[in-house]
Amino acid sequence: MTESAHAPSADAQPPAWSPHELEAGGWRITNLFDAYFRLDGGAMWGVVPKNLWKRMTPPAEDNTIHLAARPYLAEKDGMKVVIEGGMGDRWSEKLAGIYHLDRPEATSLSGTLGALGHSLESIDHVVCSHCHFDHIGALVVERGDELVPLFPNARVHFPAAELIAARTPEHPRRASYRADDIEPLVAAGLVDLHEEDTELLPGLTLHQVGGHSEGMTVALFGEGMDGPKAAFWGDLIPTTHHIQPPYIMAYDVDVPRSFEMRTKWLARAADEGMVTLSYHDPLRPFTRLVRDGRRYAAVDVPELS
Ligand SMILES: [Zn+2]
Structure with a gap:
């Protein structure tokens, strides 16, 4: 199948949420959903020429391309882990318009969990690849005049470097961090910080890769174990089209680091046959x-199609 066969059309309504399950590292992983939105295609593709990227991610008239904010649920032995924290609802009409925020059939992080029979109170952990607003925005909700955690009983795992970046007023990507996404979780005593490489839970390991942001972290299921493996990329590889090492977003703070880590992790995913979980891809939640x-291709996972 060619890359353009999986290109989201520039104007068509994206598909409604449809959950699929797979196993990796003893975890059952299901795609959730929070929102569709759109960002400038040039910013999403960095130095890649438009003539190349427009076939894979066709831009609308304003040059924006379709993206998803798609968290995942991982379950093992009664433990429930949400991977990544969505965009949420705390957006002014103006910003919701700028980002073309869109939720078909009123799906959201809490709505899709509810549809699968999970209460907000039952979530034990939330793992975040980094702290940009499109990756953690749904974890805090407004209740009256207060901002409160969406998951009252969940430990929220942030890379330590992301908290530092988010709290640095002169940070070059300051616009990507919002204190209201982070501080209510810290104040509630729910945030755990991790650095470098960590085995968070059996069969779930975190690796800090940096590049896109200082603390950017990938989550692996089944590392070092027999059987199927899966990788949640976060923004190391934002869509199933960004799978050649030089396809680096203009947002990345450390491009040489991104290139080094993308080269390493793309090779590893291909060599180990990992299923990859693409947070921002509007059409394909799971690919291999x-x-x-000399290039890479993202293929469908047959047992899920
Ligand atoms: Zn992102």
């Missing part, structure tokens, strides 16, 4: 990375 000559 394979080599295609």
